Amino acid sequence: DTGVSQNPRHKITKRGQNVTFRCDPISEHNRLYWYRQTLGQGPEFLTYFQNEAQLEKSRLLSDRFSAERPKGSFSTLEIQRTEQGDSAMYLCASRSTGTGELFFGEGSRLTVL
Amino acid sequence: AQSVTQPDIHITVSEGASLELRCNYSYGATPYLFWYVQSPGQGLQLLLKYFSGDTLVQGIKGFEAEFKRSQSSFNLRKPSVHWSDAAEYFCAVGTNAGNMLTFGGGTRLMVKP
Numbered sequence: 001d002t003g004v005s006q007n008p009r010h011k012i013t014k015r016g017q018n019v020t021f022r023c024d025p026i027s028e029h030n031r032l033y034w035y036r037q038t039l040g041q042g043p044e045f046l047t048y049f050q051n052e053a054q055l056e057k058s059r060l061l062s063d064r065f066s067a068e069r070p071k072g073s074f075s076t077l078e079i080q081r082t083e084q085g086d087s088a089m090y091l092c093a094s095r096s097t098g099t100g101e102l103f104f105g106e107g108s109r110l111t112v113l
Numbered sequence: 114a115q116s117v118t119q120p121d122i123h124i125t126v127s128e129g130a131s132l133e134l135r136c137n138y139s140y141g142a143t144p145y146l147f148w149y150v151q152s153p154g155q156g157l158q159l160l161l162k163y164f165s166g167d168t169l170v171q172g173i174k175g176f177e178a179e180f181k182r183s184q185s186s187f188n189l190r191k192p193s194v195h196w197s198d199a200a201e202y203f204c205a206v207g208t209n210a211g212n213m214l215t216f217g218g219g220t221r222l223m224v225k226p
Contacts, residue, residue, distance in 0.1 A: 042203050042216030056213060104156035
């Protein structure tokens with residue numbers, strides 16, 4: 001499979017715990033994006049990387065959220081001290097420079113109890 | 114800042130009937146416009162995109178969309194809907210050929226047999 005891969009697909013956690021999601025983009029894509037989608041809403045931009053550099057962060061990305069892409073390949077999104085409001089689908093997407101199409105993964109669904 | 118409005122939250126059409134999903138955007142410069150489709154539990158798949166040129170763009174699965182600058186609209190159409198088209202459809206506007214897409218709230222399409 002050469003698409004965008006996200007793990008885990010589902011995560012149930014208790015409030016206050018930390019969670020980490022991983023995204024493996026399409027291998028030749030240098031840009032990687034994280035979006036959050038709550039039920040009944042469209043995806044909201046969180047952050048994006050060009051290679052290993054994090055170039056933009058949304059104000060939605062509170063201090064409890066951190067994203068990394070250490071070697072310019074896979075990326076992780078960590079949420080510390082989870083809250084019930086963090087329950088959402090976290091979508092990863094990638095693209096190559098010069099093209100407009102974002103290729104999305106199937107998402108990681110987080111449920112905070 | 115850009116924004117996207119999809120006025121119809123739910124639409125139900127009969128199989129074989131024509132379809133039009135509305136999208137209005139707000140953006141100060143020339144917009145890059147996209148339509149994505151999302152089936153339950155799946156990621157988003159690009160249907161079509163508009164960057165410049167011909168204002169009527171063709172996409173996959175028999176969909177087309179027309180960019181109307183005077184109306185700030187980018188409506189999605191299909192002449193004959195199939196049951197497999199039932200899904201959620203998202204319109205998005207982007208800057209710089211697709212960086213940092215802003216999505217609308219989505220339109221859920223149901224298809225009656």
